[in-house]
Amino acid sequence: MGGTDQVNQAYAEGIDAGRLLIQQCLDCQRCQFYPRITCSHCAGDRLDWTESRGGGVVVSFTVVRRGVSADFIAPYVVALVELDEGVRMMTHIVGPDPEQVQIGTPVVLTFQPVGAAGRLPVFSPSPLQQGEASP
Amino acid sequence: MRALSDIAIVGSYETTLGVVTDRGPMALGVEATLGAIADAGLKPGDVDGLITCNSLVVPVMYHAEATAEYAGLTPGHCLSVGTGGGTTFTALRYAAAAIQTGLAHTVVVAMADSMRSFMTRDRAMMVQSSSGHPIYEQPYGPTVPAYYALIARAHMATYGTTEADFAEAMVSSRAWASLNPTAQYREPVSVDDVLNSKPIADPLKLLDCSIVSDGGAAVVLTSLDRAHHLPHPPVMVRGYGEGHHYEHISQASSLTTSAAVDSGKAALAQAGIGVGEVDLAQLYDCFSPALLIQLEDLGFCDKGEAGALLASGATRPGGQLPVNTHGGMLSHCHPGNPGAMFGLTEAIRQYRGTAGDRQLDRLEHTLLHAQGGIMSSHATLILGRGDRG
Numbered sequence: 001m002g003g004t005d006q007v008n009q010a011y012a013e014g015i016d017a018g019r020l021l022i023q024q025c026l027d028c029q030r031c032q033f034y035p036r037i038t039c040s041h042c043a044g045d046r047l048d049w050t051e052s053r054g055g056g057v058v059v060s061f062t063v064v065r066r067g068v069s070a071d072f073i074a075p076y077v078v079a080l081v082e083l084d085e086g087v088r089m090m091t092h093i094v095g096p097d098p099e100q101v102q103i104g105t106p107v108v109l110t111f112q113p114v115g116a117a118g119r120l121p122v123f124s125p126s127p128l129q130q131g132e133a134s135p
Numbered sequence: 136m137r138a139l140s141d142i143a144i145v146g147s148y149e150t151t152l153g154v155v156t157d158r159g160p161m162a163l164g165v166e167a168t169l170g171a172i173a174d175a176g177l178k179p180g181d182v183d184g185l186i187t188c189n190s191l192v193v194p195v196m197y198h199a200e201a202t203a204e205y206a207g208l209t210p211g212h213c214l215s216v217g218t219g220g221g222t223t224f225t226a227l228r229y230a231a232a233a234i235q236t237g238l239a240h241t242v243v244v245a246m247a248d249s250m251r252s253f254m255t256r257d258r259a260m261m262v263q264s265s266s267g268h269p270i271y272e273q274p275y276g277p278t279v280p281a282y283y284a285l286i287a288r289a290h291m292a293t294y295g296t297t298e299a300d301f302a303e304a305m306v307s308s309r310a311w312a313s314l315n316p317t318a319q320y321r322e323p324v325s326v327d328d329v330l331n332s333k334p335i336a337d338p339l340k341l342l343d344c345s346i347v348s349d350g351g352a353a354v355v356l357t358s359l360d361r362a363h364h365l366p367h368p369p370v371m372v373r374g375y376g377e378g379h380h381y382e383h384i385s386q387a388s389s390l391t392t393s394a395a396v397d398s399g400k401a402a403l404a405q406a407g408i409g410v411g412e413v414d415l416a417q418l419y420d421c422f423s424p425a426l427l428i429q430l431e432d433l434g435f436c437d438k439g440e441a442g443a444l445l446a447s448g449a450t451r452p453g454g455q456l457p458v459n460t461h462g463g464m465l466s467h468c469h470p471g472n473p474g475a476m477f478g479l480t481e482a483i484r485q486y487r488g489t490a491g492d493r494q495l496d497r498l499e500h501t502l503l504h505a506q507g508g509i510m511s512s513h514a515t516l517i518l519g520r521g522d523r524g
Contacts, residue, residue, distance in 0.1 A: 008270055011270075033271075034268065034270070034271040034385075059289070059390070060285040060286070060288045060289040060292075060390055061285070061288060062281050062284035062285055062288060062336045062337055062338075062339075063336070063337040064276070064277070064278060064281050064284075064336045065333075065334040065335055065336060065337065066278065066280075066335055066336070067276060067278075068260055068261065068264050068276045068277065068278045068281075069257065069260070069261060069276070071276070072276035076276065078275055078276065078277045078281050078285070078336075079285075080285055080384070080385055080390075088385055088386070089271065089385055090267075090268075090271065090272045090275050090277065090384070090385040091275060092275055103288065103289065103292045104292075114274060114275060114276070115274060115275070115276050117274035120274055120275070
């Protein structure tokens with residue numbers, strides 16, 4: 001034992017430090033998520049870590065009414081968010097009224113405990129956008 | 136090498152389906168295997184290839200080999216596949232390829248599982264949702280309905296699809312299932328019944344979701360020259376295609392158009408037919424949005440039009456495009472990995488003219504579609520009617 005995928009380890013250490021790390025390819029300059037040992041766009045292996053600026057937009061979402069296990073108290077909002085860096089990730093939408101989110105709603109990164117996994121990157125509707133019509 | 140058009144399905148068998156508490160996955164798989172061999176008019180010793188799908192409920196390391204041992208078979212070739220879904224028809228295509236290349240003469244494809252009665256509801260939920268990425272998706276607690284809800288919501292935003300459009304999937308499914316004595320749920324439902332059913336993962340309700348079942352099925356494939364000596368008219372494999380754009384939903388470049396576009400085009404091209412020549416479509420209706428998107432991506436209607444197609448009644452009994460005449464996974468049977476097998480065994484029943492109240496008047500070409508993951512891996516199969524030789 002003792003084996004671990006270094007890219008996953010680096011991502012997890014970023015989370016622990018309150019940073020959402022994504023990879024950028026030094027050859028084609030594009031970003032990718034989830035982290036890999038090679039670039040999924042150009043197959044290059046010169047990848048660097050960059051910290052997400054934390055802005056994104058909701059691509060799709062669902063209010064889960066029946067949780068997957070006792071660790072998840074329904075309802076909770078599972079979403080796909082596209083970060084400003086051009087990568088997409090699964091996440092939660094949190095905040096005072098997460099069910100009011102829409103596709104296209106701008107969101108900002110925060111960190112919260114999720115299920116049994118400890119603190120994870122999640123998103124809340126951007127304060128600048130709250131109260132405005134959905135885009 | 137033989138042509139794909141020389142490969143025939145000559146045997147077919149379904150176990151008792153629905154809630155089966157007295158036989159587990161291995162026993163059901165063996166029952167299906169031996170049942171299909173007998174249905175083909177063959178003896179166990181005539182089979183020299185066995186392809187099975189592993190059980191999610193009671194996984195076995197060497198599944199096909201263990202199935203052969205239990206059944207008393209000593210085939211020259213065994214292959215176990217890890218998952219069902221689209222892999223179901225991939226397994227069938229590999230069975231055909233084995234016969235085409237002379238690796239084997241007669242191959243059984245068998246799948247069975249017992250998600251309903253040999254696993255707790257909570258455990259079944261966990262096992263199914265484990266198709267999500269273990270590090271980058273599962274920690275967020277997505278359920279399988281939630282994955283499909285993400286797709287449904289995107290389809291609504293892109294095409295104006297409504298929850299009532301999705302509800303039409305179950306209405307069509309139950310219209311057929313009410314005619315099928317082996318269907319697990321047979322009570323007809325209305326759009327309102329679906330809309331008023333329990334919310335699961337918005338916008339999906341309970342009646343947008345497939346059922347949880349026990350059961351198994353198997354088919355026997357051989358070459359057409361051998362098929363001519365067997366009791367049933369052969370059902371021919373005319374075309375096949377696959378498409379794979381991603382595995383995990385968070386990696387999908389499109390949530391609303393799937394790799395069924397690729398698999399459908401390839402299968403129809405190999406069969407040399409247009410989608411308008413399909414008389415029966417047996418699709419993978421694990422969740423209502425999956426059915427709508429397959430109808431669109433396979434070319435039965437334009438993008439965004441599947442709800443209207445279903446609402447028109449075309450897919451129901453008496454309609455122009457019968458879909459899932461057995462009732463599909465929404466109503467008939469969905470034990471987990473083997474789900475797509477029952478679309479296949481029903482198609483064979485339709486070719487043989489033994490589909491009872493569901494029997495179609497006219498049937499030349501059947502399009503079968505199956506998918507795995509979260510609308511991730513797609514396989515399309517075209518079957519045709521064989522002559523008696």
